[in-house]
Amino acid sequence: MNGDWLLRGRDGRLTVYLPSDDAVLCRAELADGGPWEAPRRLGGDQKVLMRPAIGQGANGYAHLVAWRPTGSGQAGLVHSTHFRPRLAALDWKPVGHPDGKGERTGTPAVAVDVWGRAQVFVRNGSGGVSLLGQREKGGWDAWRELGGEGVQEQLTAVAGRSGRVVEVYASVLGGLLHWRREKPGTQPVRSPDAEAAVRPGTLYALATSEEHTTLFFTDADGTVCAWRPGQGDPVPLLPAAGPGPVSAVRCDIEGTDCTVLAQRTENGRVAFAAYPTEQESAGAWWTESGPPLPADATVSLALDEHDEPVAATVSPSTGTFLLSRRKDEPGLALRAWQEI
Known part of the structure; x- marks a missing residue:
């Protein structure tokens, strides 16, 4: 899935969104710390392709977009x-195609601004990036083409800490692209590109301060790198640790604002790392x-009702869903993984 599929809902309960053959399933905590409800289909009976993109606003609402x-x-x-996690989601509603019509063009990415409006980004048929934004009073604006050329399949989008700024990142052969939208209804502005040999499918963005978001990616040499546009x-x-993207979350560890990373390793386990944010x-x-x-x-990371980090893993082939929470002790020690 593109985006965090483990979320803390408006009521503080955790929710996971699980891929299925032609649907999206969700499960929610029935109480703080569990137990969990059985999987249920999201969005009605309509069939969807691949995995959805997921974004969450400051109001706790989750927005899902799929082909x-x-x-x-x-x-x-x-x-x-x-x-809300324990309520039924709205039925899937068509929002169009970046080229008007055609085949699937790329994995979408979703960010939600402070006003609760989803901003959907997707690669278009010309190899650039297109944007579809929700209107203030319902409905959607027209598709906007942002530019770019040779954009790879995966994008990642994120709202800044204030929620007013929305940013999207993309990778191309030999580089990174970035657009930033400062105000609702305005055209996102493209930043100067960055040179980087990006391993496709490894982009992940996180709001790391009031002013900046940080993009994490793996380069061709197998190193996880961080980039903040405008800072070099x-x-x-x-x-x-492994082949896929990291998941990341900010939390307090012994009085220090830290960024926690998680990634599935080459041998199939989950690896964690933490460092002072930025x-x-x-x-x-x-x-x-x-x-x-x-x-x-x-693997996906979130903060629970107590602002403590929690990690989840899910395997579509086996349906296995595992969860681990932080221990009540110094550092980033985690409890034993629990199958839900």
């Missing part, structure tokens, strides 16, 4: 809003946790 089949070789994007070139952080020069190192997981397992 659906619309005919022979044709696809269109659909959107759903999930207001990407910087190496630590060797990648201080990559301090260094970071991985600590592995949990049992070996199937090759298709993914």
Whole structure:
């Protein structure tokens, strides 16, 4: 999934969004710390393709966007809003195609601004990036083409700490692209590109201060790097633990604002690292946790009702859903993984 699929809802309960053959399933905590409800289908009976993109606003509402089949070789994007973990989500509603019509063009990315409006970004048929934004009083604006050329499949979008600024990142052969939208209804502005040999499918963005978001990615040499547009070139952080993207969250560790990273390792376990936020020069190192997981397992991080980090893994092939929470002790020690 593109975005965090483990979320803390408006009522403080955790929710996971799980991929299925032609649907999105969700599960929510029934109480703080569990137990969890059984999986239920999200968005009605409409079939969707691949995995959805997920974004969450300051109000706790989750916005999901996915492709659906619309005919022979044709696809269109659909959107759903999930207001509270234990309530049913809205049915999928069509929101169009960046080229008007055609086949699936790329994995969408979603960011939600402070006003609760989803901003949907997706690669278009020309190899650039297109934007679809929600209106203030409902409905959607027209598609906007932002530019770019040779954009790779995966994008990542994020709202800044204030929620007013929305940013999207993309990778191309030999570089990174970035757009920043300062105000609602305005055209996102493209920043100067950054040179980087990006491993496709490894982009992840996080709001790390009032002024900046940080993009994490793995380069061709297998190093996790961090980039904040306007603050120079990407910087190496630590060797990648495994092939996929990291998940990241900010939290307080012993009075220090830290960024916690998680990534599935080459041997299938989950590795964690933490460092003072935006201080990559301090260094970071991985600590592995949990049992070996199937090759298709993914990991996501969130904060629970007590602002403590919690990690989840899910494997579509086996349906296994595991969860681990921070121990009540100094440092970033985690409890044993629990199968939900």
